[in-house]
Every structure is written in structure tokens, then in C-alpha cells.
Amino acid sequence: MKLFGTLLHKEVLALFSSPIAYAVIAVYLLLVGYSFTASLFMTRMATLVHIFFQASVLLVLMIPILTMRQFSEERKSGTLELLLTAPVRESAIVLAKFGASLAVVLVMIALTFSYAIVLALYSQPDWGPIYSGYVGLIAMGAALTALGVMISALTANQIVAAAVSLGLFSLLWMLDSAAALLPDPFESFLINLSLLAHFTPFATGAMYTSDFGFFLSVTLLGLFLATRALARR
Amino acid sequence: MTSILVADHLTKWYGPRLAVYDVSFEVEKGEVMGLLGPNGSGKSTILRILTGYLRPSSGTARVDGFDVVTDGLEARNLVGYVPEDVPLYTHMRVTEFLAFMGSLRGLEGARLRAAIASACERVSLQAVQDLLIAKLSRGYRQRVAIAQALIGNPQLLILDEPTNGLDPRQIIELRGLIRALASSCAVVVTSHVLAEIERIANRAAILLNGRLLAVHSITRAGAACSLRIRVHAGDHHAVAACITSIPGVSQLALDSWADSISAWRVEVTREEIAENISTNLTRAGFGVREIATAASDLETTFLRLTGQGVAQ
Numbered sequence: 001m002k003l004f005g006t007l008l009h010k011e012v013l014a015l016f017s018s019p020i021a022y023a024v025i026a027v028y029l030l031l032v033g034y035s036f037t038a039s040l041f042m043t044r045m046a047t048l049v050h051i052f053f054q055a056s057v058l059l060v061l062m063i064p065i066l067t068m069r070q071f072s073e074e075r076k077s078g079t080l081e082l083l084l085t086a087p088v089r090e091s092a093i094v095l096a097k098f099g100a101s102l103a104v105v106l107v108m109i110a111l112t113f114s115y116a117i118v119l120a121l122y123s124q125p126d127w128g129p130i131y132s133g134y135v136g137l138i139a140m141g142a143a144l145t146a147l148g149v150m151i152s153a154l155t156a157n158q159i160v161a162a163a164v165s166l167g168l169f170s171l172l173w174m175l176d177s178a179a180a181l182l183p184d185p186f187e188s189f190l191i192n193l194s195l196l197a198h199f200t201p202f203a204t205g206a207m208y209t210s211d212f213g214f215f216l217s218v219t220l221l222g223l224f225l226a227t228r229a230l231a232r233r
Numbered sequence: 234m235t236s237i238l239v240a241d242h243l244t245k246w247y248g249p250r251l252a253v254y255d256v257s258f259e260v261e262k263g264e265v266m267g268l269l270g271p272n273g274s275g276k277s278t279i280l281r282i283l284t285g286y287l288r289p290s291s292g293t294a295r296v297d298g299f300d301v302v303t304d305g306l307e308a309r310n311l312v313g314y315v316p317e318d319v320p321l322y323t324h325m326r327v328t329e330f331l332a333f334m335g336s337l338r339g340l341e342g343a344r345l346r347a348a349i350a351s352a353c354e355r356v357s358l359q360a361v362q363d364l365l366i367a368k369l370s371r372g373y374r375q376r377v378a379i380a381q382a383l384i385g386n387p388q389l390l391i392l393d394e395p396t397n398g399l400d401p402r403q404i405i406e407l408r409g410l411i412r413a414l415a416s417s418c419a420v421v422v423t424s425h426v427l428a429e430i431e432r433i434a435n436r437a438a439i440l441l442n443g444r445l446l447a448v449h450s451i452t453r454a455g456a457a458c459s460l461r462i463r464v465h466a467g468d469h470h471a472v473a474a475c476i477t478s479i480p481g482v483s484q485l486a487l488d489s490w491a492d493s494i495s496a497w498r499v500e501v502t503r504e505e506i507a508e509n510i511s512t513n514l515t516r517a518g519f520g521v522r523e524i525a526t527a528a529s530d531l532e533t534t535f536l537r538l539t540g541q542g543v544a545q
Contacts, residue, residue, distance in 0.1 A: 014322070082381075088309075
């Protein structure tokens with residue numbers, strides 16, 4: 001556990017000592033803020049439902065930038081050799097990188113709570129969908145972060161890691177639109193893999209165990225495959 | 234003596250390419266083993282297998298009895314490793330980096346601070362220990378990499394081309410450091426510079442195309458060496474008699490004899506005997522055309538095994 005703490009501390013410092021984390025957080029807040037303002041003035045409704053959809057699409061776009069360097073950079077600079085030849089388990093290294101990236105995602109998501117506070121100051125928003133929306137954002141953020149870390153563990157090139165992550169996340173996001181074209185067993189299978197299909201209930205105020213299970217399974221699968229990718233050498 | 238490191242029939246394939254084939258050797262405590270071979274001969278791959286970074290395709294490696302694959306954590310805990318390209322976290326300060334590497338080895342508190350101080354002292358890092366690694370010169374970065382390998386008193390120290398990027402003074406200091414460290418642990422060091430291995434190691438494993446050709450013991454009986462001598466004289470028997478009469482000449486062999494020029498290979502116990510040979514031959518009225526230190530024992534073996542013949 002202490003060892004994990006050491007690794008996590010190093011990863012968090014590495015992320016926050018580079019401008020990448022700050023740039024990603026700033027751009028994310030700027031875009032979500034723009035959506036919030038536009039949506040508020042257009043609909044004049046004290047709700048964040050639209051914002052949660054915007055915020056989740058932006059997670060699809062921003063998380064690859066955060067996770068692309070995690071293993072790719074270490075592999076390219078050779079420091080992965082230092083880590084993997086130290087008496088440390090691969091799983092601890094993966095969890096530390098996942099934890100640090102997720103910390104940035106959580107900061108990013110937490111700062112958007114200021115929009116909920118703005119709503120609360122000037123009206124009485126329904127807090128149920130707001131809470132569930134944030135739970136959904138966090139669950140999806142964790143799943144995407146785990147997949148991003150896994151893809152980063154497969155390549156020494158950060159751009160390749162970012163492009164593949166972005167492609168995979170976008171595909172998973174849009175999967176349900178292609179599902180309508182397919183006959184039933186395939187249709188429901190694709191819908192079950194769709195990020196949007198699992199996120200929509202959270203954004204609209206409904207939390208189902210199956211949606212939790214989906215995001216948790218993707219997170220665990222991503223972490224497991226990242227550990228396997230490191231062990232295969 | 235017990236072997237700290239036992240490499241047993243190590244083979245490594247990179248896809249269809251064979252990088253290391255059936256390499257076996259042992260290294261005992263107190264011994265410096267040099268891996269010598271041209272670039273691409275498999276030295277770094279072997280080290281990466283020994284440190285657990287790469288898995289062997291077949292064969293095993295044990296560090297103090299722990300298999301580097303099945304007991305990886307225990308084995309890695311006993312190994313200090315300096316990779317070839319000196320990878321470091323350049324955004325960290327020197328002590329911060331050493332503390333991180335020490336923490337990964339389970340050190341904390343006063344023990345960690347003592348280990349960092351000791352490592353910094355051993356490689357003379359005190360002057361730069363509060364600087365960012367990104368600001369350090371190549372030589373200092375090499376020292377930082379060596380310092381992190383020393384933290385936790387490893388049983389086996391593995392250094393991949395450790396003299397790369399060091400200036401001559403640092404190289405000499407590093408040689409002394411390696412020999413000092415070898416008293417408490419086993420050391421495996423690679424180099425493509427033959428003279429480095431000859432100066433540092435007790436034994437040299439000669440590698441070519443991933444195969445271990447021989448393990449050569451490096452003898453240091455004083456400064457014994459071979460001399461190549463060419464002499465102009467009517468009678469080569471008289472030359473032989475003159476040379477063998479000089480104290481310190483242990484062996485004499487005639488390489489060639491043509492046009493009154495005789496070429497000799499002379500084994501002497503000290504290099505300075507060359508001066509006595511020159512003086513005696515001149516006094517005896519022979520014309521000394523050349524006296525040169527011949528290729529060393531290791532050099533001769535290396536060239537013979539790697540199939541290039543002795544360069545004249």
C-alpha cells in the first residue's frame with residue numbers, strides 16, 4: 001500500500017508538473033462553461049441535463065490527451081525500464097497511473113459543479129438528476145481513463161495512443177446509432193456496448209445497477225489489459 | 234564461493250529474430266563479470282532478462298536463488314540496475330529521484346535518508362543533489378543512475394555500458410568504484426570497449442550474434458604482457474640467446490625469419506623489461522627495428538573468437 005502511495009504521488013506530481021493537466025482542465029471548463037451559458041439563456045431552465053451530455057462528449061475528447069503520455073512517454077524515454085526492474089508489481093504501476101489520471105478527471109468534473117451552484121443561487125434546481133449526472137460523469141470518466149491507460153501501455157508513441165483512444169472512445173459513444181441498422185441480437189449487443197446508452201439514464205436522473213456494472217466492468221477490463229500489456233515483454 | 238547470479242541456457246527471440254541463444258554463466262560474490270561483444274551481440278538483452286525487464290523465451294536466470302520470472306519481486310529487490318541510455322525522471326530533483334527509487338525498494342525514514350546520503354557520497358553527487366535532473370550534464374546523469382542502483386545495497390549490480398558519456402577522470406573513478414563495490418556484491422558490466430572490460434572485470438564473457446563464445450579469465454599477474462620484436466641480425470639463434478638471458482623474459486617464440494629480419498613474440502613479466510631487451514640487443518650489436526606491446530590476452534582471444542584474426 002505504501003508502495004502504491006509512492007507511485008501515485010510520483011504520477012500525480014508528473015501530471016501536475018507539466019502544463020498538460022492545467023491546459024486540459026482549462027479548455028474543458030471553458031467549453032462546458034460556454035455550453036452552460038448558452039443553454040441557460042436559451043432554455044431559461046434550472047437543469048444541467050444538456051450540460052451533462054456536453055460534458056460527457058468533452059470527456060471523450062479530453063481524456064485521450066491526459067492518458068496518452070502515461071506509459072507511452074515512459075516507454076519512449078526508457079524510464080519504464082527503471083519502473084519495471086524495481087521490485088514493484090505491474091498492477092501497482094497501472095493503478096497509480098490510472099489513479100493520477102482519474103484525479104485530474106475528477107478535478108475537472110468537480111469544478112463544473114460551480115454551474116450547479118449558480119443554478120442554486122438563482123432558482124431551485126432538482127438535485128436528483130444533478131447528483132446522478134455527476135455519478136454518471138465520474139463512472140464514465142473512470143472507464144475512459146482505464147481504456148486510455150491501457151492503450152498507452154501498448155505503444156511508445158503518444159500521438160498513436162491519443163488517436164487510437166479517441167477513435168475507440170468515439171466509436172463506443174456512437175455505437176448505438178449503428179445498432180438500429182442491425183437485426184435484434186446484434187442490435188441489443190451493440191446498444192449494450194454504447195457509452196451514450198449507458199450514460200443517458202444517469203444524465204436524466206435514473207441510476208441503474210446495470211449501467212454502473214457496465215462502466216465498472218470497462219474500468220476493470222481496461223486496468224487488467226493494461227497490466228497484461230506491461231507483463232508481455 | 235556461492236554464485237549470486239546463475240544464468241542457465243537463456244534464449245530470447247524478438248519475433249522471428251534470435252537475439253540471445255543458449256547463454257549460460259555464473260557470477261560469484263566479489264566478482265566482476267564483463268559481457269564483451271560488438272554492438273548487437275545481445276549484451277543488453279541478457280542484462281534486461283537478468284533484471285526482469287524482458288522475459289526469456291527459454292532458460293532461467295536466478296539471483297541468489299530467486300528466479301527472475303517466477304520470483305520476480307524477490308529477485309528484483311536484490312538487483313541494482315543502470316540501463317544503457319540512463320533513463321531518469323528529468324522533472325525530479327536528484328534527491329527526490331533517489332528517494333522515489335529508494336521507496337520502491339521499501340526504504341523509508343532514516344534508513345532512506347542514510348541510503349541516499351551514502352549513494353550520493355559514493356558517486357560524488359553532493360554538489361548537485363538539490364538540482365533538477367534536467368539541468369545536469371550527461372556525466373552527472375550517469376552518476377545519478379549509478380546512485381539509484383546502489384540504494385538498498387544490492388547483491389547484484391548490473392551496469393550497461395556505464396562509462397558512456399563520462400570524461401576520462403570519471404571513467405577512472407568509476408572503475409575504482411566498481412572494484413570497491415565488488416567486494417560486497419557481484420557485478421555484471423557490459424562494454425563494447427575491450428580495454429574497459431580488461432581493467433574492470435575478473436572474467437569476460439565474449440558474445441557474438443547472441444551466442445556466448447567463451448568465458449575468459451582475466452589474469453593480472455603484475456603487468457605481464459606480450460611484446461612483438463623485430464630484429465636485424467645475421468643469426469637469429471644469437472638473438473634468441475640474448476633475449477632469453479634477460480631476467481623477466483618468461484617465454485620466447487620466433488614468428489618469422491627472412492632477409493636477416495627475425496620477428497619474435499616475447500612474454501615478459503613486466504612491461505618495463507622491453508627497455509632491458511632493447512638495451513641488451515643494441516649492446517650485442519643487433520639492429521632493433523621494432524619493439525611493441527602485443528595485443529593483450531583478452532584482445533587476442535576476442536579477435537580469434539569473433540573471427541577477425543589478430544590485427545597487426
